Amino acid sequence: MESTKILLDENEMPKKWYNILADLPTPLAPPLNPATNEPIGPEDLAAIFPMELIKQEMSPEQYIDIPEEVRDIYRLWRPSPVYRAHRLEKALGTPAKIYYKYEGVSPAGSHKPNTSIPQAYYNMKEGVERITTETGAGQWGSALSLACNYFDMECKVYMVRSSFKQKPYRKSLINLWGATVVPSPSPDTQFGRKILEEFPDTSGSLGIAISEAIEDAALHDNTKYSLGSVLNHVMLHQTVIGLETQKQLEKVDEYPDVVIGCCGGGSNLAGLSFPYLKDKINGKKDVEVIAVEPSACPTLTKGKYEYDFGDTAEMTPLLKMYTLGHAFVPPAIHAGGLRYHGDSPIISNLYADGLITAEAYHQIEIFEAAVTFARSEGIVPAPESAHAIKSAIEHALKCKQSGEEKTILFGLSGHGHFDMASYDKYFSKELSNE
Ligand SMILES: *Cc1c(COP(=O)(O)O)cnc(C)c1O
Numbered sequence: 001m002e003s004t005k006i007l008l009d010e011n012e013m014p015k016k017w018y019n020i021l022a023d024l025p026t027p028l029a030p031p032l033n034p035a036t037n038e039p040i041g042p043e044d045l046a047a048i049f050p051m052e053l054i055k056q057e058m059s060p061e062q063y064i065d066i067p068e069e070v071r072d073i074y075r076l077w078r079p080s081p082v083y084r085a086h087r088l089e090k091a092l093g094t095p096a097k098i099y100y101k102y103e104g105v106s107p108a109g110s111h112k113p114n115t116s117i118p119q120a121y122y123n124m125k126e127g128v129e130r131i132t133t134e135t136g137a138g139q140w141g142s143a144l145s146l147a148c149n150y151f152d153m154e155c156k157v158y159m160v161r162s163s164f165k166q167k168p169y170r171k172s173l174i175n176l177w178g179a180t181v182v183p184s185p186s187p188d189t190q191f192g193r194k195i196l197e198e199f200p201d202t203s204g205s206l207g208i209a210i211s212e213a214i215e216d217a218a219l220h221d222n223t224k225y226s227l228g229s230v231l232n233h234v235m236l237h238q239t240v241i242g243l244e245t246q247k248q249l250e251k252v253d254e255y256p257d258v259v260i261g262c263c264g265g266g267s268n269l270a271g272l273s274f275p276y277l278k279d280k281i282n283g284k285k286d287v288e289v290i291a292v293e294p295s296a297c298p299t300l301t302k303g304k305y306e307y308d309f310g311d312t313a314e315m316t317p318l319l320k321m322y323t324l325g326h327a328f329v330p331p332a333i334h335a336g337g338l339r340y341h342g343d344s345p346i347i348s349n350l351y352a353d354g355l356i357t358a359e360a361y362h363q364i365e366i367f368e369a370a371v372t373f374a375r376s377e378g379i380v381p382a383p384e385s386a387h388a389i390k391s392a393i394e395h396a397l398k399c400k401q402s403g404e405e406k407t408i409l410f411g412l413s414g415h416g417h418f419d420m421a422s423y424d425k426y427f428s429k430e431l432s433n434e
Pocket of ligand 1 (some may be wrong): 111112139228229230262263265266267268269337338356384386413414416
């Protein structure tokens with residue numbers, strides 16, 4: 001009988017992360033200092049990041065050791081399972097084989113602890129006592145509060161106001177693990193106060209929340225800032241997902257034709273796909289990698305590839321990336337984790353080189369796909385993850401028409417147990433079709 005769940009032993013968990021910077025066909029455009037337009041050096045980032053993460057951000061090494069203390073915590077839920085979606089295949093009547101890597105088994109319910117744990121660890125090692133961050137849907141805020149709790153550090157989370165209202169239980173989770181959370185824009189920072197004065201009814205944005213968290217870190221000596229996506233070191237940490245998946249699919253003699261991930265800042269897609277893209281870049285295997293985004297925030301499909309700020313207040317270095325402009329405030333869609341104006345510079349580089357393609361879908365069809373999945377496979381997907389499901393379903397249905405037996409792999413980046421209010425809205429037809 002063909003297996004449903006493909007598992008690895010704890011001792012098969014990767015000991016190194018894969019750094020795609022070593023293999024990019026086009027070198028990454030450097031981050032620039034906005035005042036001088038010169039590439040920034042490590043010292044420019046030292047006020048907000050620990051040195052080890054700055055080193056990883058620029059490292060030319062192809063593989064980087066995962067510290068034993070980090071692997072020790074990873075072991076609480078890693079290696080995560082790969083599932084064969086037998087029931088979804090049957091429901092669709094497709095000849096395609098569908099596999100998904102499930103990251104919802106982490107304590108925070110998403111892939112984000114893969115990077116929050118090492119980030120908190122390296123900060124702790126360098127004597128940092130407090131970390132600030134932003135969060136959209138609350139997934140990152142809860143993942144970082146979990147990580148800071150393991151290492152006895154303080155954590156303050158600036159949470160995008162629309163999500164603060166939509167996802168009250170993510171807030172509770174952040175508090176449960178011992179962090180503080182405020183809605184952004186908040187009266188706690190100069191930038192927050194300015195936005196509140198100008199736009200008292202704003203739903204907030206990730207760009208605004210990032211500005212507040214950076215301002216807070218820059219003003220406190222014992223504090224550094226942490227970002228849950230976009231940056232190179234975050235993509236690096238997430239590759240534990242794809243490295244495990246490769247071993248798992250090897251066990252059943254499979255290599256995917258298509259690898260799909262939802263894409264906000266790009267970290268879960270990077271994590272799943274970069275080890276496969278290594279084979280593609282080296283000409284070893286051909287694989288189609290697809291980034292799926294909301295039509296309401298179409299960064300890759302409609303954005304421009306240019307230097308832009310990572311935040312709204314123009315405090316970050318300039319990053320070369322696909323962007324909708326740093327003043328862009330997307331509609332308050334329920335996939336809060338996909339509401340970022342920019343994209344990872346590495347994902348952008350690969351997209352510009354044609355190594356990754358992109359698709360965008362509207363909110364209602366995303367929830368339809370989520371319900372199809374929950375009613376076949378059982379797992380309730382996060383609305384973000386449902387973007388990957390939607391694309392996987394589309395590709396499986398194409399196979400049904402053409403008769404192709406493709407192997408489709410997608411990333412199920414998290415569960416939707418804190419998104420039930422959004423599902424309720426979908427069922428009562430109150431969801432706008434952004
Ligand atoms: C944060 C999040 C995303 C989007 O972020 P990426 O960096 O693009 O992965 C997607 N899915 C879930 C479940 C998330 O929590």
